[in-house]
Amino acid sequence: MVIYYQNTSRYFLKIACNLIDRICSLKTLVKHNSNQIAKKGLDHILAPEPNIIDVLFGRGKEKVINSESLIEEVKDRVLKSLSGEPIYAAVTEESEEFLRKRVLQSMEMGILFIDLVGSTSLILKLPKEQLATVFTTFAQEMAYVVKRHDGYVLKFVGDAVIGYFVAEELSSSVANKIVTCAESMLKVLKLGINPILKDRNLPELEVRIGLDYGENTIVRYGDDPQEAHVDILGPSVSMAAKLQNFAFPDQIVIGGDVYSRLYDSIKEYFVELELDEKQWNYRSTKTGKTYSAFAYLGKNP
DSSP states (O other), X not given: OHHHHHHHHHHHHHHHHHXXXXXXXXXXXXXXXXXXXXXXXXXXXXXXXXXXXXXXXXSTTOOOOOHHHHHHHHHHHHHXXXXXXXXXXXXXXXXXXXXXXXXXXXXXXXXXXXXESSHHHHXXXXXXXXXXHHHHHHHHHHHHHHHHTTOEEEEEETXXXXXXXXXXXXXXXXXXXXXXXXXXXXXXXXXXXXXHHHHTTXXXXXXXXXXXXXXXXXXXXXXXXXXXXXXXXXXXXXXXXXXXXXXXXXXXXXXXXXXXTSOHHHHTTEXXXXXXXXXXXXXXXXXXXXXXXXXXXXXXX
């Protein structure tokens, strides 16, 4: 019994030491090498072994989205789009219909904000027609990813796409859903869109992605129930935009309200950022404390 106790104690001591080492290394990485977090996260997403995109949707009642077939679909559309074929259908009608039926209602939603990095330099480099084709191709493909993950495309804002996922309409966690959607976006961009742009001597694209969760109110600007502009207002919409501004190129950054709702197995993919209050002075509406943000790092050994 004594021998068993000693072995068991050593086993748990080893686990505890490994855990402490991992936490310390992550804190050092966050504090000194934020750019390395972004790189490691992207490497994980693009790795050939299965990640959240391929396995999370196998849980519960979720459908499985196969990354390889999705990317092949993207490549086919991108090639046609860059060749001048009008292939993209409108993607915001479902959102407008959904919102018009629920004006003045408040609903819990996951918000996704994806924005191109360095769009100004692209504007200066490319002819207008070519620029328009690249921008619209990117935006439409990101919108398609949102829809494939059961979300709605709220709108396009310049070179950004805003999507939302309604909690009451989904059979699983909205937080898990928007994280896998963001992963798919990066995989589609890096493996589906950029290789074709590179082959055509066009600049490859980088993005920043911000995710947040909260209650939003549906509003209509005008009296006409069919024609007046509809939108959603809430702190999570503006917070998702702020989080993506804080991200490095090709990085996913999520708010604390998203992180707290993730499966424990998915929380392991994220590391909390040590934020400088001079740069990040946003407060949680629930706690009054500095609102936490987490960067996608990938699975750690």
